[in-house]
Amino acid sequence: MAWKTLDDLDLAGKVVLTRVDINVPVENGRVTDPTRIEKIVPTVKDILAKGGKPVLLAHFGRPKGQVLADLSLAPLVPALSHALGVNVHFAEDCIGTVAKKAVAALPDGEVLLLENTRFHAGEEKNDAELAASMGALGSVYVNDAFSAAHRAHSSTEGLAQVLPSAAGRLMAAELKALEAALGEPVRPLAAVVGGAKVSTKLDLLSNLIEKVDHLIIGGGMANTFLVAQGIEVGSSLAERDMADTAREILEKAKSTGCAIHLPVDVVVAREFKANAENETVSADACPADAMILDAGPKTVEEIARVFTASRTLIWNGPLGAFEITPFDMATNAAAAKAAELTEAGSLTSVAGGGDTVAALNKSGAAQRFTYISTAGGAFLEWMEGKTLPGVAALQS
Known part of the structure; x- marks a missing residue:
């Protein structure tokens, strides 16, 4: 298999839309098992080290296109900040004016988390218009969510058709291991x-x-x-x-x-x-x-x-x-x-x-x-x- 990684992209000064899987257990507004958050740290830190601005896209639960307060990604911000060691900002949507303003205001060396992609019904339908709206926020797409790679959704498959794309560190490690196990x-x-x-x-x-x-x-x-x-x-x-x-x-x-x-x-x-x-x-x-x-x-x-x-x-x-x-x-x-x-x-x-x-x-x-x-x-x-x-x- 041939795919690009972070090493193949010039990220300096670029907004990097980064699809991650941080679908972690939350109780009483607190993350109880941060394992999946910890797994994305190498990718996000490498994007920062290369001068990029990481903007995280993720799903959470199964809201089926509805905006549900208990499935917001907002409670994950403290756990993300702790794991990454930098300020993590939050936008209450993953497209549109709210998201654009948050991206424009993102300081160098910090991270932005966008709201649950599945709050939009088009996400699970791999809606091209939704993918284009997400793509308008950045200039590069990095997929670090192998665990969601079996789904053809706007944020997992559609975005790769819109922007120059690459595999994140976790995705690349997973693909390398799987290729070694069953590919060759x-x-x-x-x-x-x-x-x-x-x-x-x-x-x-x-x-x-x-x-x-x-x-x-x-x-x-x-x-x-x-x-x-x-x-x-x-x-x-x-x-x-x-x-x-x-x-x-x-x-x-x-x-x-x-x-x-x-x-x-x-x-x-x-x-x-x-x-x-x-x-x-x-x-x-x-x-x-x-x-x-x-x-x-x-x-x-x-x-x-x-x-x-x-x-x-x-x-x-x-x-x-x-x-x-x-x-x-x-x-x-x-x-x-x-x-x-x-x-x-x-x-x-x-x-x-x-x-x-x-x-x-x-x-x-x-x-x-x-x-x-x-x-x-x-x-x-x-x-x-x-x-x-x-x-x-x-x-x-």
Whole structure:
């Protein structure tokens, strides 16, 4: 992939419209988790260092084209100022006279945050007129919101058609990591796909079996594949109506040379609760009154062997009910192995998706992966092989 970065643009004295994702949790008017704000700091600081004037565009929640006070970006100003170490000003609209006056008044070395782009109904319709109105505020467009890149909106795709554009530092890092993981990976390439349902990840599985050497399937999804092979899974979560589809995936994998790895042993319990009485049994020996809540130690050993033999790993979804102990064992152990190999320099590890990030953070291994993507939907669509409009626009 070829796209411009901040290093390719002369920003001195220019207003730089910068699309960011600062859709952070707010309680009682205060930001409770500034992680996404912290992620945009390198881009904004580099724009300032190059003499540019950063004007931030962002969405917040789902106002559906209505101006809703509780979805204003105004409460984020203190957290932004703290993270950036400079004054952050706020404009009560992202287009029109209010925005133009705020841009004109912005002092050098300071930052302007414009109001929620989704207060305009045209934003989610990728309205060209809205994009042009935003574009009139600046002379350069920088997209640093990979997590919104799967949406063709005025502020993510439309603006790139209006102004000279480039990827911000976070966007460029994300694209570089993803390209290394699935675009031109060092092989063997392994993928972990977990989660509850096969039906929600059909596109993902279909794409991966054509691209990876090893596909490890875990979580409730694995139960469906066991059922497809005629194995009884007791009262476990399983989509029995997806058995034919699972069998098709298994057959297709044989033709593409992708080795699919399913649990060989499982941890079962009669109750879905923390520290429920449990036992480890062979994957084909789940008692009729029990449910599979995690992969067993022999499965983890097999996963570790696959990781050790691989050079690149992509991970989306937990291997078991990671939210409750002790059914987080397989996810934690596999994550620790991936982190160990990454630190040793033998594995490039890229992971993403909401539950995945939560599970790897809980395991304590996230910081030791090569790259962790916080972009849920965009990361999943990229793994599915889909074109992301916000990225494609930067390439054109």
